[in-house]
Amino acid sequence: MFWIPIDRTMDMPLIRQVYEQIRMRILHGELVAGECLPPTRELASSLGISRNVVVEAYEQLIAEGYIEAQQGSGTYVAEGAYLDKQEKLNCFTFFDKQQIKEETNDVIDFRSGLPALDMFPRKMWGQIAKQVCIDTSHSIFGYGYPEGRIELRHILARYLKRTRGVYCHSDQLVITSGATQGLSLIASLLLSPGDEVIIEDPITHEIQTIFTSPGSTLHPIPVDEQGMKTDLLPANKRPSFIFVTPSHQFPLGGVLPIQRRIQLIQFARTTDCYIVEDDYDSEFRYHGAPISSLQGLDPDRVIYIGTFSKILSPALRLGYLILPPSLTKRCKDLKWFTDLHTPSLQQLTAARFIKDRHLERHIRKMKKIYQGRRDHVKKCLAEQFGHHVNILGDSTGLHLIAEFQNITFSDQKVEEIIKKYKVKIYPVEQHTIQKGTHQNKVIIGYGNLTIEEIEEGIRRLKEALTSEGK
Known part of the structure; x- marks a missing residue:
């Protein structure tokens, strides 16, 4: 009897489940070339599913060359579809159930x-998203520009000036799919093998990996309760850029005082390098107003990274870069090569969410x-x-x-x-x-x-x- 386990609780459609399991059995040699598959009606009856499900799964397997239909004879496993076990893909498993199990444990x-x-404002976000879909021109469903929607860039430029002391034109903004993409764009933009980055120590391991991936090296500067110890900046170094989290050092939490900010900018000017400012969660300050950005002190020298992942949700995959005018064209080109553009509907929803003061x-x-x-x-x-x-x-x-x-x-x-x-x-x-x-x-x-x-x-x-x- 030909048996395929079917799980109706999974998000994966039944057609895909049937297709995947037959495909993997063929790849791994469990179903060999020339072996006859059961008729669609018979397999559907044994599995307790619609015959149309099996028909569509078979049609997909035929289209991809795994099986072939012979008129009046049946459906057979095709020649050359076996993949040597040393090179085989992972067997099909029900990953969704495993993930659910891990998410519902009591860790x-x-x-x-x-x-x-x-606490994500799903009702308001959903209402705005629905209205965006209804109100916007049909052109929104086409390809966009790599730098992002002008509506969001324009609103963000005004919002960040008012709340974070950031000075920029909307043309200097590039919308990204989260801060990680922004960091990767900076690495591609400014780093080559053998280059050096001056960076806070400690700093998130993921950022270390991103900045060393082009073959560059890190020059760590220790931090204390006030952030990077700028008096330790090396006079003999010519880094590509300096990476800092001045408003809330990660992970130790220090806030870089104005004296160190000025020292940092003076060093960057002397060595003709950029400063990359990661402003990842400074909105949530519990004593006094949020700390002003470093970018506001020298907009032509500082690259500013922001994200909605900490404010709203990582699932939105929305972030942004603010670049000196000299870097914007190259960054837009790199963004185009990466993913063409960040999802437009998400951008327009965020723009209206900010404009109507829901974010604040x-x-x-x-x-x-x-x-x-x-x-x-x-x-x-x-x-x-x-x-x-x-x-x-x-x-x-x-x-x-x-x-x-x-x-x-x-x-x-x-x-x-x-x-x-x-x-x-x-x-x-x-x-x-x-x-x-x-x-x-x-x-x-x-x-x-x-x-x-x-x-x-x-x-x-x-x-x-x-x-x-x-």
Whole structure:
């Protein structure tokens, strides 16, 4: 009997399930050349599905050359469709069910940079998206420009000047599919093999990977409670650019004071290099107004990166670059080669969301919520660990740093905590370039955790560390 497992709970259509499983059996030699497949009516009956499903799956397999129909005889596996097992593709599996299983377990994940996903303004966003689809010209459904929709670029330029002290023309804006694409564009734009980047240390490991991928090297500058220690900038270096997170250093949380900002700009002018400013979550500042951008001090020298992933949702895949005029043409060309353009409907929805002040209202609302979650993290850490823990970098953003006494966090240690106590934390040491300097610090993200989850997660962390003899 020819049997194919069918899972009606999956998002994958039944036609695709039938097609994929027959295809993989042919590739792996489980169905050999010349073997006759069951008639469509017979297979549909045995699986309890519509015959049309099997017919369409067979037609797709015929179109791709896996099987062939012989008039009046039947449907057979074609010659030459077997792929040697040493080179075979991964077997078809139900990945969706595995993902659901992983997402619904009870691990408490203190991941940084993740906003409150349940607080996304889906009703308002959906209403605007629907209206955009109805109101806009049919041309919106065609190809766009690599730099993005003028509506969003124009509104963003005004919004960022008012809220972040950014000075630019809309022509200097390039809309990206998130900050990661923006960072990759900068690497392609400015780096060649053998080039050097001056960068904060620690800094997110993903950014290190992006900037070294063209064959360039990193020159790390240590950070303290005020961000990059600009007095350590090397006089003998001629970097392609300097990378900083001045409004909220990641991960330690320092804010670069004006004296260091000026020193940084003077160094960039002397060495004729650019400064790349990653302004990833500075909207959520809990003491005073948000810190003004570095870009506003020298718009011709600073490349500014922004994203909606931390403010609204990573699922939007919306970010932006603000470039000096001398770089905009080359960046637009690179963006075109990457993906032609960022989705237009998403851009127009974001433009109207910002224009109608929904974004600012959402930020004000979330600022109160995140501040409450931050305060609860601090309270729980104090209750569980007392004077054995010190809190750093908690004035802004969606995470803070917990510095422990007499505890060294390693990858193995973190794995043990995850495995045994179902809590996930992130050592700062994972993001360091010069190792051994921050082994007693961990990143505690709280944006996407409830008060109850925060309390339970810190309790589990205490149990895990106590059980390890700490």
